[in-house]
Amino acid sequence: MARQALDLFDEGFQELTPSEFFRKNKQMLGFTGKIRSLTIVFHELITNSFDAAEEAGILPEIKIDLKRIGKDHYILRHQDNGPGIPEKYIPKVFCTMFAGSKFRNIQSRGQQGLGCSGCVLLSQMTTGKPIKVISGTRENGELKGVKMTLKMDVKKNQGLILEKEEVEVEDTGVCIELHFKDVSYSLSEQGAYEYIRRTMIANPHAKIIFNDPTGNRYVFNRASDVIPPMPKEVLPHPWGVTADDLIFMAKHTDKRRFRSMLTSNLSRMSSKKIKELEELTGIDLNKRPKDMKWEEAESIVEAFKKMKFMSPPTSGLIPIGEEQIEKGMREILQPEFTATVTRKPKTYRGGIAFVVEAGIAYGGNSGRMVGDQRKAEIMRFANRVPLTFDAGSCAITEGVKSLDWRRYGIRDLENTPLTIFVNIVSTNVPYLSTGKQSVAPEPEILHEIRQATMIAARKLYKYLRKKKAAKEEAERAKVFETYVPVIIKQAALLAEREAPDYRELLDTVTRRAKLEILGESLDE
Ligand SMILES: Nc1ncnc2c1ncn2[C@@H]1O[C@H](COP(=O)(O)OP(=O)(O)OP(=O)(O)O)[C@@H](O)[C@H]1O
Numbered sequence: 401m402a403r404q405a406l407d408l409f410d411e412g413f414q415e416l417t418p419s420e421f422f423r424k425n426k427q428m429l430g431f432t433g434k435i436r437s438l439t440i441v442f443h444e445l446i447t448n449s450f451d452a453a454e455e456a457g458i459l460p461e462i463k464i465d466l467k468r469i470g471k472d473h474y475i476l477r478h479q480d481n482g483p484g485i486p487e488k489y490i491p492k493v494f495c496t497m498f499a500g501s502k503f504r505n506i507q508s509r510g511q512q513g514l515g516c517s518g519c520v521l522l523s524q525m526t527t528g529k530p531i532k533v534i535s536g537t538r539e540n541g542e543l544k545g546v547k548m549t550l551k552m553d554v555k556k557n558q559g560l561i562l563e564k565e566e567v568e569v570e571d572t573g574v575c576i577e578l579h580f581k582d583v584s585y586s587l588s589e590q591g592a593y594e595y596i597r598r599t600m601i602a603n604p605h606a607k608i609i610f611n612d613p614t615g616n617r618y619v620f621n622r623a624s625d626v627i628p629p630m631p632k633e634v635l636p637h638p639w640g641v642t643a644d645d646l647i648f649m650a651k652h653t654d655k656r657r658f659r660s661m662l663t664s665n666l667s668r669m670s671s672k673k674i675k676e677l678e679e680l681t682g683i684d685l686n687k688r689p690k691d692m693k694w695e696e697a698e699s700i701v702e703a704f705k706k707m708k709f710m711s712p713p714t715s716g717l718i719p720i721g722e723e724q725i726e727k728g729m730r731e732i733l734q735p736e737f738t739a740t741v742t743r744k745p746k747t748y749r750g751g752i753a754f755v756v757e758a759g760i761a762y763g764g765n766s767g768r769m770v771g772d773q774r775k776a777e778i779m780r781f782a783n784r785v786p787l788t789f790d791a792g793s794c795a796i797t798e799g800v801k802s803l804d805w806r807r808y809g810i811r812d813l814e815n816t817p818l819t820i821f822v823n824i825v826s827t828n829v830p831y832l833s834t835g836k837q838s839v840a841p842e843p844e845i846l847h848e849i850r851q852a853t854m855i856a857a858r859k860l861y862k863y864l865r866k867k868k869a870a871k872e873e874a875e876r877a878k879v880f881e882t883y884v885p886v887i888i889k890q891a892a893l894l895a896e897r898e899a900p901d902y903r904e905l906l907d908t909v910t911r912r913a914k915l916e917i918l919g920e921s922l923d924e
Contacts, residue, residue, distance in 0.1 A: 439591060483572050496558050519921070591612070639749075725740040742852075808861040
């Protein structure tokens, strides 16, 4: 390389902080398009509030005010009743990217420590305005409130405190105020309102009060007061690790040997399995982890694939549950019928555990309004979080649409007032992109989506059949009730006899007709 070119290194070699990187690539945080950007902001703030409240054993209650003060200039005020954020962490939480408390192999909504700092970055990039945060915490039984005005120093990936003061607060929780431009509030399927509505179906234990910019006030009440149990952290399964994972583990472990590192960092690794692994790979597992070579890591992963293990522990998976999904759907959709299914845990890619749950709501406010007609809608969720974008490429859409709905009494799926709900629960949901909006069509996941939806659809079919039969029976009964008395009276007249009491007979006839339609017998 010419000298001149090498000099460029000394002059121009730089490092980008995460905030600088995302300032240039905000689409990687999901901020593409005006409607989507605002929905992502709602998503990040709501999920953080839920996570924080649930971890503290508090039933979440959120108040959101969204005001429009210019053509596309909005002020968002979001307040929760969680445990609050201790003063010294406030700048880190809101102004440092990749800072958080959730970097574990755990089924939680947040994972990367990017969410709320991403919102602050968007706010700052589009308006140049600082953010305001009020945090109420309880320390040693004493309620403490602090108010801060902050800016993000993008170059340093840290917060700049512009103002700070102690304030009185009524309770614990976080209240944040952000300005945004270049975003848009919409009632469409991908807008912020719909995001809240769907969130409430999957989280019936929450309450959200939302004042929208058009002057509407929406109160989404709690339909259940059961706080979901906290998922436990689970160790990765041997079938799910890569050579790179093992090398990373070897670098950071405090264990002194390969064998103890493997048994303490992976699930289902007994001393019997260690022996088997030694025989298969020929590696001395008494070696020190920091001596692990790439080839050794690779041959361990290869050997794992040939070995039999118990399925991964599923204690880390917390589904919503059939009863809770039903409560959520009843509260929000007021349907005439619901069916819900939570499947047993299964695995994909050999070792990653997941659970699929499905629900169907029919009638009432189910489905989405298009003009004056209600049409079928598919509501997709991953770990209770609504997925509102990239529906086309998602395994949930594919699985639901692949069913032959006519077999379940739905002749025209598109034009039926149906809400089809599917939630995928996993510590590792296989998202198709960093925006986390669609799930990869892994064969095992697709299979489970189809199974869960089919079971719910079968229940719907039974209901629709009964409903149709009841309608036909009512029509038939009406015919009998109109004509039988006339015929009996006329026949009696002709026979010159008194008309018999026909009531009981008529009842039996109409009842038999109904049971025949339902495929049941009169004696049952
Ligand atoms: N409303 C809140 N109440 C209490 N703590 C909060 C709140 N919002 C955020 N936090 C804390 O701030 C941390 C960083 O939040 P952030 O949204 O940046 O990332 P995350 O939730 O960990 O992951 P992700 O990027 O996947 O959303 C969280 O891990 C949590 O500890």
